[in-house]
Amino acid sequence: MRQPLIAGNWKMNGSKAATVELLNGIKAGIGDIGTSEVAVCPPFPYLYLAEEILSGTAIRYGSQDCSREEEGAFTGQVSATMLRDFGCTYAIIGHSERRLFNAETNAVIARKYQMVVAHGLTPILCVGETLEEREQGKTEEVVARHLDAVLDLPEGVAALAKGVVAYEPVWAIGTGVTATPEQAQEVHAFLRQRVAKKSAEIAAKLRILYGGSMKPGNALELMAQADIDGGLIGGAALKAADFLAICKAGDANV
Numbered sequence: 001m002r003q004p005l006i007a008g009n010w011k012m013n014g015s016k017a018a019t020v021e022l023l024n025g026i027k028a029g030i031g032d033i034g035t036s037e038v039a040v041c042p043p044f045p046y047l048y049l050a051e052e053i054l055s056g057t058a059i060r061y062g063s064q065d066c067s068r069e070e071e072g073a074f075t076g077q078v079s080a081t082m083l084r085d086f087g088c089t090y091a092i093i094g095h096s097e098r099r100l101f102n103a104e105t106n107a108v109i110a111r112k113y114q115m116v117v118a119h120g121l122t123p124i125l126c127v128g129e130t131l132e133e134r135e136q137g138k139t140e141e142v143v144a145r146h147l148d149a150v151l152d153l154p155e156g157v158a159a160l161a162k163g164v165v166a167y168e169p170v171w172a173i174g175t176g177v178t179a180t181p182e183q184a185q186e187v188h189a190f191l192r193q194r195v196a197k198k199s200a201e202i203a204a205k206l207r208i209l210y211g212g213s214m215k216p217g218n219a220l221e222l223m224a225q226a227d228i229d230g231g232l233i234g235g236a237a238l239k240a241a242d243f244l245a246i247c248k249a250g251d252a253n254v
């Protein structure tokens with residue numbers, strides 16, 4: 001059985017004070033969470049607060065991105081080594097907002113994925129189609145391309161044994177429109193089958209999260225689907241009570 005992972009993607013939100021409050025709020029409620037693994041991804045400058053506040057708890061944390069380079073003259077970038085230094089477990093890679101606003105290509109994302117794994121962190125690889133692509137019937141083609149960026153690495157399917165995938169339909173992110181459980185399940189099953197063609201064992205163990213307007217009100221139904229193993233939560237991760245309610249929903253589906 002795959003352990004559900006509920007990861008909060010805080011994006012570019014908050015302040016020092018708000019981060020402390022949110023971290024403490026989640027920490028205070030974590031005792032009620034059973035089997036779900038819980039993680040938060042604050043903005044880079046606040047990772048030190050996650051390290052301070054969450055150490056000794058079961059709550060893991062990570063970053064929202066990572067440089068594809070080891071170190072050196074790369075102004076504004078943050079390396080995997082630095083993330084390790086702050087105790088990160090996860091790094092979100094290839095989020096659609098980075099594909100869109102930072103022109104990240106599949107090749108760049110694959111390189112970041114390798115870098116994260118090489119430094120002992122677990123990448124959360126985001127894949128997902130835009131509304132236009134869905135309407136043109138291209139959903140599978142697009143998510144396959146996003147997934148293949150990693151599957152086609154020299155290390156092959158073994159690379160996916162070291163990561164987590166998040167299916168995030170772009171049209172559902174921050175819009176309040178969620179994929180129906182059936183729509184999401186269809187894509188999750190497609191992704192798992194694609195991995196299974198290379199390794200049934202790795203596919204069976206791979207956690208595939210759903211992201212895109214997941215909220216306390218729809219989390220249970222979504223995670224009840226056979227191939228949905230948790231959530232990558234944006235907006236609803238900014239309120240401790242909502243985030244914890246989603247973590248609870250993850251527990252209910254084991």
Ligand code: PGA
Pocket residue numbers: 009168172173174175176211212213214232233234235236
């Ligand atoms: P949302 O964001 O939950 O606000 O839709 C999810 C994400 O972008 O990871």
